[in-house]
Amino acid sequence: MTESRHILLGQTLSFTADPFVAGANAAQHNTHGAVVITDGQVIWAGPADQLPSFPDSPVTNYGDNLIMAGFVDAHVHYPQTPMIASWGKRLIDWLNDYTFPEEARFGDDGYADEIASRYFDLALAHGTTTMCSFGTIHPESVDAFFNQAQRRGMRALAGKTCMDCNAPDTLRDTAQAAYDDSKTLLERWHNVDRLGYVITPRFSPTSTPKQLKALGALWAEHPECLMQTHLSEQVEEIAWVSDLFPEARDYLDTYEMHGLLGANGVYGHAIHLTDRERDRLKEFGAGIVHCPTSNTFIGSGLFDMAGLKAQGQRVGLATDTGGGSSFSMLRTMAAAYEIGQLNGTALHPAQLLWLATQGSAQSLRLENKIGNLAAGMDADLVVLDLASTPVIAQRSERADSFWEAVFPTIMMGDDRAIHDVWIAGRRV
Ligand code: GUN
Ligand code: ZN
DSSP states (O other): OOTTOEEEEEEEEEESSOHHHHOGGGEEEEEEEEEEEETTEEEEEEEGGGOOOOTTOOEEEEEEEEEEEOEEEEEEEGGGGGGOSOOSOOHHHHIIIIIHHHHGGGGSHHHHHHHHHHHHHHHHHTTEEEEEEEOOSSHHHHHHHHHHHHHTTOOEEEEOEEOOSSSOGGGOOOHHHHHHHHHHHHHHHTTSTTEEEEEEEOOGGGSOHHHHHHHHHHHHHOTTSEEEEEESOOHHHHHHHHHHOTTOSSHHHHHHTTTOOSTTEEEEEOOSOOHHHHHHHHHHTOEEEEOHHHHHHTTOOOOOHHHHHHTTOEEEEOOOBTTBSOSOHHHHHHHHHHHHHHTTOOOOHHHHHHIIIIIHHHHTTOTTTSSSOSTTSBOOEEEEOTTOSHHHHHHHHTOSSHHHHHHHHHHHOOGGGEEEEEETTEEO
């Protein structure tokens, strides 16, 4: 008997293709499904009546609960955990009034550690098993994040947020310090256990051309790393970028000019894109991350999911906590659905669940490791209770298809719907 083998029974959901391309048939649902985990990986998933024999393996029977890949939050600011839901501002004032004062506290490594620990507890309670986070300007914030992820055995990504202008004195580095600190952290953490370092210029307004260029150079030296930033989130922000970079063709060009556009680039928000920006993102195969609760909360605009997916872009889904108003990827899927409706497209539950798992994994170039329930994938799983509150239960009870049964949980579910979470084949 393999010591770490475990069999899970329950409803199961896997994807064989992208439902934006292949339709809902891209999803495989088993009412009576089985999952076999060995040494932290899924080695088999399918209908329970076809389960091969694995004698003496422990079995956990989840009954009607739904076993699927854990949620992947492709853009989050863990240091903003304490100031989530701060009232009444648009992006630039929200950053200056709420975000920067909170981020200034992360030079204290004890505080960074406390908030990182709190963040991971919240993420796991909401079924998020991988995330890609911004740190603060302080290297300590990145060490705290990776230490907490490592303790939990998680696959997690993050980087030091670089800013050398248009930010308070205490939150500015320099072009050279951004390069040096990012390089040191990259060498310390990239590919250690299940961790990945992400080169992280915050956004063009808070980096001088010199800093963008220095980070572009670092990325050229480490093209295996992701690079994350923000792009075209609010109209006032875009006007500011155009003032700050008069020679740039558009917002994306401020990155492109400095070596910060590439296949391993991950661009958060990307709401108000020009045709040139869309074409360049597509040409490079860059990742685009939709942050719907943030976009409504800060009043940023309506992301064009249907148009971007029809163009074949790689799109992930994210909370953007604490610009986003929830840690829950269920709540985030609901917001994506609502924004789709405002744009005239009702996203199918298969598309929403795919975005929150395989779509996000694709945007982070991790689609061969996480984001699907299939042989060879990491055993990072969430088990959803599809009747977690009385109102959800009474609605799913009268469902006459799996999609009707799962949609109330997408629209109304939260951490109460998270029945169990598995990280690398261990129940947490
Ligand atoms: N643009 C630059 N920084 C941020 C941030 O922290 N949150 C959001 N939503 N947008 C940003
Ligand atoms: Zn962000």
